[in-house]
Amino acid sequence: EGPVISARDVRVWYGTTRGAIRAVDGVSFDLAPGETLGLVGESGCGKSTLGRGLIGLLPDGAKRDGEVVYHGRDVLAMSPKEAYRLRGSDLGMIFQEPLTRLNPLMRISEHFEETIRQHEPRLGKEEVRRRGLEALRHMGIPPTRYRSYPHEFSGGMRQRLMIALALVLRPAFVVADEPTTALDVLVEAQIVQILNDLRKNFNTALLLITHNVGIVAEACDRVAVMYAGRIVEQGRVEDVFKNPQHPYTRELLRSTISLDTTGLDFIPGSPPDLVDPPDGCRFHPRCPDAMQVCATRNPIEVERVGGGRVECWLRGPEAAIPEGGTAPLK
Numbered sequence: 009e010g011p012v013i014s015a016r017d018v019r020v021w022y023g024t025t026r027g028a029i030r031a032v033d034g035v036s037f038d039l040a041p042g043e044t045l046g047l048v049g050e051s052g053c054g055k056s057t058l059g060r061g062l063i064g065l066l067p068d069g070a071k072r073d074g075e076v077v078y079h080g081r082d083v084l085a086m087s088p089k090e091a092y093r094l095r096g097s098d099l100g101m102i103f104q105e106p107l108t109r110l111n112p113l114m115r116i117s118e119h120f121e122e123t124i125r126q127h128e129p130r131l132g133k134e135e136v137r138r139r140g141l142e143a144l145r146h147m148g149i150p151p152t153r154y155r156s157y158p159h160e161f162s163g164g165m166r167q168r169l170m171i172a173l174a175l176v177l178r179p180a181f182v183v184a185d186e187p188t189t190a191l192d193v194l195v196e197a198q199i200v201q202i203l204n205d206l207r208k209n210f211n212t213a214l215l216l217i218t219h220n221v222g223i224v225a226e227a228c229d230r231v232a233v234m235y236a237g238r239i240v241e242q243g244r245v246e247d248v249f250k251n252p253q254h255p256y257t258r259e260l261l262r263s264t265i266s267l268d269t270t271g272l273d274f275i276p277g278s279p280p281d282l283v284d285p286p287d288g289c290r291f292h293p294r295c296p297d298a299m300q301v302c303a304t305r306n307p308i309e310v311e312r313v314g315g316g317r318v319e320c321w322l323r324g325p326e327a328a329i330p331e332g333g334t335a336p337l338k
């Protein structure tokens with residue numbers, strides 16, 4: 009069985025008066041059915057933009073290039089109407105802030121039933137209700153709460169409701185954008201558990217966007233590390249976490265472990281301006297290992313030792329490094 013979704017050289021940029029913000033700048037990966045890919049990286053590196061692009065949910069002004077192939081169709085090139093039809097039925101998204109996505113005036117039952125009816129208008133009333141209740145049950149929410157309003161639920165339950173809503177139509181691919189921010193550790197663990205169950209039951213492929221490296225270790229098969237619009241390293245979680253081959257991945261893991269928090273922002277320096285990123289490797293101004301070549305040439309993506317891919321001159325290809333290029337930069 010082939011991948012459920014294939015991203016090929018995806019680029020997304022936003023026009024501003026300062027110039028184009030290149031939020032996603034040449035990203036490629038495949039995701040197999042039932043597989044979970046964790047996407048990590050500092051704030052502003054383009055994670056949400058990539059996630060939205062994958063399900064055809066980019067804001068109006070966003071320009072795009074490359075391909076996102078789902079069942080032989082390019083999601084990135086679809087009209088908003090086509091993409092809308094595909095969402096819910098095939099592609100789902102779990103958003104960062106549950107409250108803004110639930111209508112306070114609508115009962116939970118109405119949220120579910122409206123979603124189902126919009127995508128499957130021919131279903132009978134009883135069937136719609138049955139599916140709504142089933143989705144609730146999968147999230148461990150008692151059926152007696154079916155007719156409650158959003159404000160009658162705790163934050164953690166609302167987050168679960170959001171997940172249930174995104175999954176009610178059993179999409180083949182779901183993007184979960186920081187589904188666990190602002191939640192306590194217990195709720196976080198529950199949600200990871202639920203996502204894992206769903207994947208097992210329905211073979212849903214999942215892109216899990218998070219700041220929490222611990223969640224990735226616990227819940228994901230593969231990880232993609234994003235820096236300034238590019239995926240700089242990707243591979244199986246155990247390979248990448250045990251033997252990070254990109255200096256940014258290494259620093260990311262180190263800051264997380266040493267601070268025992270989501271210490272992503274504690275790597276010295278700050279991420280580049282995506283309107284005018286540095287020449288060469290975008291990480292070079294912050295990289296402890298930077299070499300001469302890094303300041304002028306973008307590294308070439310190569311196979312990781314142990315599988316996966318990495319984009320760093322330390323990993324080669326040596327033949328592409330000019331004479332003297334390996335001398336330290338500082």
Ligand code: ATP
Binds near residue numbers: 049050053057282
């Ligand atoms: P966070 O971890 O804070 O959620 P992120 O990795 O999800 O960050 P994005 O939200 O994808 O990052 O943003 C990437 C870049 O694109 C940022 O510089 C951001 O300011 C910019 N950006 C995002 N959405 C828009 C938009 N609608 N219009 C203009 N610029 C945008």
Ligand code: SF4
Binds near residue numbers: 293297
């Ligand atoms: Fe550091 Fe150079 Fe590798 Fe970039 S290419 S991460 S600057 S060593």
Ligand code: MG
Binds near residue numbers: 055185
């Ligand atoms: Mg985001």
